[in-house]
Amino acid sequence: MARPRGISLITGAAFVALIALICGLAINGLLQLQTLGTQIRTVVEYHNRKIDLITQTQVAAHLRTDSLFRMALANDPFERDERFLEYNRAGFLVGSGRNALRQMGFTPEEERIFDAQSRLITRIESVQERVIDLLLAERNAEARQVFVQEAIPVQEAFNLQLADMRNLYHQANLSAQQQAQQTYRHSFLLTLVFALRRLPSRA
Numbered sequence: 001m002a003r004p005r006g007i008s009l010i011t012g013a014a015f016v017a018l019i020a021l022i023c024g025l026a027i028n029g030l031l032q033l034q035t036l037g038t039q040i041r042t043v044v045e046y047h048n049r050k051i052d053l054i055t056q057t058q059v060a061a062h063l064r065t066d067s068l069f070r071m072a073l074a075n076d077p078f079e080r081d082e083r084f085l086e087y088n089r090a091g092f093l094v095g096s097g098r099n100a101l102r103q104m105g106f107t108p109e110e111e112r113i114f115d116a117q118s119r120l121i122t123r124i125e126s127v128q129e130r131v132i133d134l135l136l137a138e139r140n141a142e143a144r145q146v147f148v149q150e151a152i153p154v155q156e157a158f159n160l161q162l163a164d165m166r167n168l169y170h171q172a173n174l175s176a177q178q179q180a181q182q183t184y185r186h187s188f189l190l191t192l193v194f195a196l197r198r199l200p201s202r203a
Contacts, residue, residue, distance in 0.1 A: 047169040053101045058162045060093035127151045
């Protein structure tokens with residue numbers, strides 16, 4: 001028995017509307033995933049920039065300590081002056097890196113680590129200045145002793161603090177990537193299940 005034409009038109013319109021709804025849902029899901037991907041990339045790039053600044057600071061701090069070490073070993077006053085200039089340049093780079101990091105903003109945990117670094121830097125500068133004062137007074141053996149027993153250990157502690165902050169950003173990047181993957185899978189499966197359940201069955 002043939003179906004009335006009016007019913008066929010209604011069925012066809014309902015089918016078209018259903019397909020349009022499914023397509024709209026799929027497009028909306030894709031747009032949301034694209035937005036999420038953009039946000040995740042922004043977070044990752046933000047943390048990577050902080051990691052770069054930490055690495056630059058650590059390298060500069062190492063150069064500063066190395067310059068001081070070479071000053072303690074040098075007997076030529078001209079070589080000492082050259083090493084002293086390197087020491088000051090490295091100190092400027094340490095300060096610049098930390099200032100750039102601070103300007104990017106901190107979470108409470110980052111602020112805690114950064115403040116601990118600041119207190120340690122005060123100790124580092126105090127010890128390094130003592131070494132320089134001893135060298136200027138031609139008390140080289142004593143200067144080397146202070147460098148080995150105090151300057152190196154406090155610098156190693158600073159490096160560990162920088163490593164802690166770097167690990168914090170690595171973990172944040174990893175969490176962001178895992179969240180993106182979970183959200184993508186959830187959205188994809190939800191869209192797929194909804195579409196399959198709404199597909200009209202054949203009589």
